[in-house]
Amino acid sequence: xxxKCENSLSLLAHKPITGARLNKDYSIWKLLSQGFKQxxxxxxxxxxxEIKSSYDVVIIGAGGHGLATAYYLAREHGIKNIAVxxxxxLGGGNTARNTTIVRSNYLWDEAAMLYEHSLKLWxxxxxxxxFNVMFSQRGxxxxxxxxxxxxxxxxxxxANNLNGIDALALNAQEVKxxxxxxxxxxxxxxxIMGASFQPRAGxxxxxxxxWGFARAASNxxxxxxxxxxxxxxxxxxxTIKGLQTSLxxxxxxxxxxxxxxxxxxxxxxxxxxxxxxxxxxxxxxxxSLKPILDTVVMSNAVHGYVSQSDKGELVIGAGIDHYTSYAxxxxxxxxEHTAAAIIELFPMxxxxxxxxxxxxxxxxxxxxxxxxxxxxxKGLYFNCGWGTGGFKATPGSGNIFAHTIAxxxxxxxxxxxxxxxFHSGHLIDEHGAAGVAH
Amino acid sequence: MFVINCPHCNEPxxxxxxxxxxxxxxxxxxxxxxxxxxxxxxxxxxxKNPKGWHWEMWGHSAGCRKLFVxxxxxxxHAIDGAWTLTEARAAYDAxxxxx
Ligand SMILES: Cc1cc2nc3c(=O)[nH]c(=O)nc-3n(C[C@H](O)[C@H](O)[C@H](O)COP(=O)(O)OP(=O)(O)OC[C@H]3O[C@@H](n4cnc5c(N)ncnc54)[C@H](O)[C@@H]3O)c2cc1C
Ligand SMILES: [Zn+2]
Numbered sequence: 319x320x321x322k323c324e325n326s327l328s329l330l331a332h333k334p335i336t337g338a339r340l341n342k343d344y345s346i347w348k349l350l351s352q353g354f355k356q357x358x359x360x361x362x363x364x365x366x367x368e369i370k371s372s373y374d375v376v377i378i379g380a381g382g383h384g385l386a387t388a389y390y391l392a393r394e395h396g397i398k399n400i401a402v403x404x405x406x407x408l409g410g411g412n413t414a415r416n417t418t419i420v421r422s423n424y425l426w427d428e429a430a431m432l433y434e435h436s437l438k439l440w441x442x443x444x445x446x447x448x449f450n451v452m453f454s455q456r457g458x459x460x461x462x463x464x465x466x467x468x469x470x471x472x473x474x475x476x477a478n479n480l481n482g483i484d485a486l487a488l489n490a491q492e493v494k495x496x497x498x499x500x501x502x503x504x505x506x507x508x509x510i511m512g513a514s515f516q517p518r519a520g521x522x523x524x525x526x527x528x529w530g531f532a533r534a535a536s537n538x539x540x541x542x543x544x545x546x547x548x549x550x551x552x553x554x555x556x557t558i559k560g561l562q563t564s565l566x567x568x569x570x571x572x573x574x575x576x577x578x579x580x581x582x583x584x585x586x587x588x589x590x591x592x593x594x595x596x597x598x599x600x601x602x603x604x605x606s607l608k609p610i611l612d613t614v615v616m617s618n619a620v621h622g623y624v625s626q627s628d629k630g631e632l633v634i635g636a637g638i639d640h641y642t643s644y645a646x647x648x649x650x651x652x653x654e655h656t657a658a659a660i661i662e663l664f665p666m667x668x669x670x671x672x673x674x675x676x677x678x679x680x681x682x683x684x685x686x687x688x689x690x691x692x693x694x695x696k697g698l699y700f701n702c703g704w705g706t707g708g709f710k711a712t713p714g715s716g717n718i719f720a721h722t723i724a725x726x727x728x729x730x731x732x733x734x735x736x737x738x739x740f741h742s743g744h745l746i747d748e749h750g751a752a753g754v755a756h
Numbered sequence: 757m758f759v760i761n762c763p764h765c766n767e768p769x770x771x772x773x774x775x776x777x778x779x780x781x782x783x784x785x786x787x788x789x790x791x792x793x794x795x796x797x798x799x800x801x802x803x804k805n806p807k808g809w810h811w812e813m814w815g816h817s818a819g820c821r822k823l824f825v826x827x828x829x830x831x832x833h834a835i836d837g838a839w840t841l842t843e844a845r846a847a848y849d850a851x852x853x854x855x
Contacts, residue, residue: 580807582803582804582805582806582807583806583807586806591798591802592802592803592805593801593802593803594803594805595778595803595805596805596807596830640775640776641776641812641828642776642805642810642812642830643830643833644807644830644831645830645831645832645833649757649758649771649772650757651757651771651772684800684801740797740800740801740802741793741794741796741797741798742793742797743793743797
């Protein structure tokens with residue numbers, strides 16, 4: 319079923335913010351009064367509670383998606399007795415490691431509607447959770463380097479426009495007019511022929527998203543428990559009964575698993591097979607420079623993308639390492655390849671020094687689309703398979719996954735993203751829009 | 757980055773010379789026509805993707821261009837061995853028999 323934009327727009331409408339939440343709002347007055355006290359009076363943004371022995375809903379994984387899920391469960395579905403269990407520290411997984419590109423210019427209706435739902439939530443998120451997520455709609459360029467790239471761009475831009483999503487197809491000169499330092503010379507290995515451009519796309523502050531959702535969820539009474547690893551699932555008659563964790567047994571009848579690269583490990587504990595492979599994905603940042611790049615540039619063909627953070631660092635990301643891994647590091651030749659690609663796009667970056675480099679473990683699927691789904695175990699739900707591009711979906715993913723858990727029924731926007739599609743054959747092939755691009 | 761010993765060339769070479777070819781020993785069903793959608797979907801798409809030892813195929817793409825099997829630990833990239841497909845099948849079956 320193709321989702322029509324009109325229907326989904328009503329789903330996108332924000333609900334008014336109700337009284338009970340956020341007793342400790344941040345404001346200009348708080349900032350001023352704290353200024354007089356040398357900022358010594360700030361209290362922690364979220365509670366650090368003792369773990370209880372039973373919860374109505376347990377979310378596994380305190381990344382952005384898990385925390386957003388808990389927040390929307392409490393806020394939109396009135397469920398209060400919720401825990402989010404995290405084996406490491408809050409937001410320390412892919413949420414902390416990603417290059418923060420947010421966009422919604424996906425090809426197929428189902429994916430476009432899903433990511434556009436999320437983009438709409440981003441647009442109001444800072445106000446909604448009273449935490450500055452530094453969402454900056456500076457636009458994203460997806461470059462084309464071959465005739466086939468340009469045909470695909472044309473097709474995707476048209477599909478986006480039909481779905482009410484802003485998108486433009488630009489030729490090489492139009493790209494150059496907007497990004498004067500880009501190299502559109504014909505004397506490169508893969509000359510730039512043009513680009514798609516989404517003006518409303520951009521970047522956000524990765525940590526702030528995790529912290530903001532943690533604070534907002536905590537204010538609703540959600541218990542966020544760090545250093546608590548889920549080690550086993552207690553399943554009886556194909557129904558979830560509880561979880562074995564490093565802090566003991568927890569009784570619950572609903573579990574939402576949002577563990578990104580570790581989703582296959584969790585699925586195995588539940589006796590479920592997943593079409594997921596975990597790969598390293600690497601990124602690196604430069605020393606800080608004066609503002610030089612005011613937008614985001616990505617290229618699938620040459621495997622690299624770049625933006626500039628508010629601190630002035632160039633934030634550069636690569637394609638995945640092809641082998642599977644859980645080691646949170648990849649191979650140096652991938653970095654070398656990406657640096658070469660970036661320097662061909664921007665020759666003036668050739669003498670910029672790189673500061674830090676790291677890897678995350680991304681959960682890739684055969685169709686480059688996520689799995690937001692019920693499972694054959696009653697009360698056990700999975701939200702995974704976001705691969706190289708789930709940061710942009712953080713609020714939308716949490717929002718519809720909360721619906722799925724609360725109603726034991728998918729939200730219209732995630733019905734197509736069930737685990738069943740790998741048996742029915744209804745794949746949503748987004749390799750063109752999401753293969754390398756994030 | 758790791759070093760892989762290609763069993764055909766019998767020489768340790770850098771990972772960059774090789775291409776990862778995915779989980780090993782996924783058997784194509786002998787009679788595809790009789791498969792249910794679930795069985796066929798499992799065969800096409802489902803992956804073990806373990807955290808730990810993994811039997812996987814690699815191709816020596818910038819060398820002899822032959823396929824072979826590596827047993828590698830996905831948690832720390834340690835490699836236990838590399839074998840031709842036939843040798844590996846025997847080693848894999850022996851290991852499975854012990855479990
Ligand atoms: C280098 C890199 C660049 C990227 N760039 C972009 C980008 O530009 N744009 C974009 O949209 N996306 C990007 N992504 C993808 C994006 O980061 C992820 O899709 C997204 O952050 C996933 O969020 P999450 O909350 O599901 O996962 P995570 O933040 O990884 O959270 C999962 C959590 O589950 C925890 N966990 C795992 N197992 C257990 C257990 N047994 N018990 C308890 N807790 C457990 C983990 O510790 C982790 O904190 C990038 C990823 C990487 C690695
Ligand atoms: Zn060889």
